[in-house]
Amino acid sequence: IVLTQSPGTLSLSPGERATLSCRASQSVSNNYLAWYQQKPGQAPRFLIYGASSRATGIPDRFSGSGSGTDFTLTISRLEPEDFAVYYCQQSGDSPYTFGQGTKLEFK
């Protein structure tokens, strides 16, 4: 399954709402879709699984939604530490694949 993320880069300011998209080339079984955050020089951080469940310790300003082939990560009010690259990943079908990433940058 090929995952296509959009936009490639999103320029926003702290306090604004961010909406990131992940589209799959075919339906993701059981909506097994996850999101990760990666900052420069760091390992990815696990954020969301099952399309909409937050991982342990993830703030509630992060939310996931969607089903089938269209999924969204929303950050309700951006904090300075949220500016990073975000990846989606599907595990509905092997091999488990990642999207190419969306860079969230300061406007």
Add this chain to the structure above:
Amino acid sequence: EVQVVDSGGGLVQPGGSLRLSCAASGFTFNMFIISWVRQAPGKGLEWVSAISGSGGSTYHADSVKGRFTISRDNSKNTVYLQMNSLRAEDTAVYYCATVNRGAGYYFEYWGQGALVTVSS
């Protein structure tokens, strides 16, 4: 507290070999699948290999099948990735990660990464 530490990266010539190690603590090690995920410079994430908790089942991406071997020593809480016949396109940061199979197959806790550079 869960801790995952990758090590063993370095510079190797094309056709050469390298072994990465992943030491973990803070959880019942033999109960968890462990995976390797890599990231080429400036690129996205690619799943590479995985091994079951017992070590009895292993999985590799097509891009490394026949060249990479994943193994584990549960007495040492360590997973290894033996990389042979290395190519320039294998240059990447290699991350070890625990797998959460609660609702899907997710990479929950990650090591800091080990840089592998394949170059003459």
